[in-house]
Amino acid sequence: MSGAKKADLMAAEAVLKTPREQLDYLHSDEAFIAPGLTALDVYRAMTSSNPLYLRVAFRIRDMLCRPVGIAPIGGFSAGNLPGTVTAGDRLDFFDVHSATDDELVLFSDDRHLTVVVALRLTRESPARQKLSIVTSVKVKEMLGRLYMLPVRPAHGVIVRGMLKSIRR
Helix, strand or coil, X not given: CCHHHHHHHHHHHHHHHCCHHHCCEEXXXXXXXXXXXXXXXXXXXXXXXXXXXXXXXXXXXXXXXXXXXXXXXXXXXXXXXXXXXXXXXXXXXXXXXXXXXXXXXXXXXXXXXXXXXXXXXXXXXXCEEEEEEEEEEEECCHHHHHHHHHHHHHHHHHHHHHHHHHHC
């Protein structure tokens, strides 16, 4: 593992261990879904459809961020994902921190902020399982704070829309 990848992984570890009250952003949501899906299946289902509003939001984000040195992310790959992933792999604009059938932890780390997204599945009964999604952000500097201004109100709306797509 390269030195940069190791540093990114350490940043994600730090966010995972950060007490809630010390995070700059925390969002959680949950839904009940059919059993038999893995965490990667859930991620694939959630990102397989990119509604117009989301595609436009990603384009605007990339246009505004490019001049200040934030890399474009382009959006989600609309289901063109590998069948399996392990720590160190990439899914869309995230690095994989860890992956099991019941949990997928993704992160993105740059000089502005560290984002960690955790998808967890809990079997409630033979007929259903609970999906919990937690997004944590630790801001590193002012540009990260500015970046979070539009993300903060939009993130929950986007996640709830993605959850609806998986329940269909």
